[in-house]
Amino acid sequence: MSVALVAFSAGCGASDGGASGDHVTITLSGPNQWNNSSDSFGKAWDKLIAGFEAAEPNITVKTTVLPANSWTDTLSTQLSAGTAPNLVFQQAPHKPDQVVALDKYLQEPNPYIPENKHWIDNFNSAHFGTGNERSLDANGHYTYVPFNLTSLGIYRNDTLLKKAGVTSDISTFDDLMNACTKIKAAGFTPMAMDSGANAADWTFWSLGSMLLRKYAGKVNVFDSAGNPGTARQVTQKGLAKAVLTGELSATSTPEVKDMLKLTKQLYDTCATPNWSGVAAGSAGDEFSGGKAGFIFSTSFYSSWLDGVGFKYSTMPFPTVTTSDSEYADGSVAQFGASDGGTSYMVSATTKGSELAASIKFLQYVTSAKGGQAWLDATGAIPSTLDAKTPATAAGLLRGKWSETPPIKFFTKAPKAKSGQNVYEGYLIGSKSLDAQAEQMETDSMAGWKEVATASGWTDDWAK
Incomplete structure (x- = not known):
């Protein structure tokens, strides 16, 4: 994170304590x-x-x-x-x-x-x-x-998919659901999924990169320094303003409920039965052990797959079409290589x-x-x-998937819920869609208010 405090040659390799011999x-x-x-x-x-x-x-x-x-x-x-x-x-x-x-x-x-x-x-x-x-x-x-x-992506066990009769391309969300159904019928886990929050977040954000794209121009109102203007992607301050002023809302921005419904559809159709009871971290072992057709993971998950006894490949998150959501506009999923590794x-x-x-x-x-x-x-x-x-x-860097979208999501969990699966109640059926959206709205208001306070923003909407 920081640079050398004292100038020195890369070749000499002396540490700060080197001159005095201190360890x-x-x-x-x-x-x-x-x-x-x-x-x-x-x-x-x-x-x-x-x-x-x-x-x-x-x-x-x-x-x-x-x-x-x-x-x-x-x-x-x-x-x-x-x-x-x-x-x-x-x-x-x-x-x-x-x-x-x-x-x-x-x-x-x-x-x-x-x-x-x-x-x-x-x-x-x-x-x-x-x-x-x-x-x-x-x-x-x-x-x-x-x-x-x-960079994220969906890893595919191509050997298992062939056994399950999945031979066509998977380019749309509907294609993925059909593939999961075939894999489950063949006696395998369609998509390895543990109880952690990552896969749910990645699914929700991938959906948001398509369904929320239309709002990016409206809420892109600050530059990277926080001054009025625009930025390559909507800044934290822009998202905070949009949520705290009601321009974007988990309850009244209709795309959000469709994002939740599609996330649940993926979990219900593709995930391990009773996924919430699976120990965190076990999904990686399930896929690398050849027991699952897919896993949503990061670029460095490939290090887990050295020497596995099956052929695998990767693909972007599939495109949501109008058969999946009335709000689909033909946009393809984007996540982008990011510095969040x-x-x-x-x-x-x-x-x-x-x-x-x-x-x-x-x-x-x-x-x-x-x-x-x-x-x-x-x-x-x-x-x-x-x-x-x-x-x-x-393979995880190809096409539009490798590009960062102008907006992925606008919801923000408060500090107390950081790292939690904030969609869990709805995904396991203990909370209704409306109740889940209301909880996300409450959490987003609290989360962005925390950011506004910590950042010292003095705008009226931030107070």
Whole structure:
């Protein structure tokens, strides 16, 4: 996240404490995105750490793997209490003053990249950095750096699909429902789905990229700095204003209820029976074990599939047509490669030599010198220009799916519900469609009000 605090040559590799011989230990905590281990992010991560410690012998990096069902609460509590580790997974709920603003560091050289003058220049600006408003927090600051980009997609077990008689192309939502029905009839799980929130969010947002597109021009009223204007994608401030003024509403914007209905249809038709009772994280094992036809996952899920005994491929989320929703207008699904993969912040309590060491670790990972082998092993998409995209990730970047839509969704869970499956009641049948929409509206109002307050916006609609 930050740049070197002292200028040095990439070749010399001396740490901040190197001149004095002092040893520095920095800590990093986050959820495990690559396997089900409670101890390690995997062999590729361990090699990455070893490579950094070899380059910087006076710095030790200690990694803590946090449980998938509690990491958000753990890190948010630690950030609030001032007890957070030095490096914190970026998606942890936090206030701007709980992390280090990295703007000035990103303007300094990354010593692990030859002839680099500004660290930020090596990032793919289509997804992070200069000109990309999504990279900034609500106050217009950089507060994290991405180790990789992530792209989502639906993985297909082509061997299983053939056994189930699914031989035609799957390009529409209706095609997917028909395929799931055939797979279920053949005795397999159509789509591996655990009790976590990710797949529900990804489904809902993919639907939103099509059905909500028509509203983007109306609510795109702020530039990336928060001033009146427009941005490439609707900013947080634009979405907050739209929700808090009622321009967009989970109860009165009709597309939202159709998005909920289609999400439930996918779960009812394709997901594991009684999916809410399946342990978080088990979906990946079900698909890699050859028991499911599909799984919705990220680009680095391919690292789970090394050596599997079946052929697999990937595809974008299918297109919603007028046979699925009266609000469909022919738009295809978009998600876009984004910097929401493995991204880390520096906690505000990190000072002195620990801050310098934390910055150096972030620089090392976001260089081909340090990060390429890890990207190759995990199938992750590089966030930087000097690294290459692994072949296993290339299929998730094709067509419009690889482009970020101007608007995916506008609902916002309050901090207390971060990481939860906010659609769960409706998906398992314990809450009606109207009740679910009303709950989402209440949550969105509260969530965006929190953002407005934390961001210090003084506009009348934000008060």
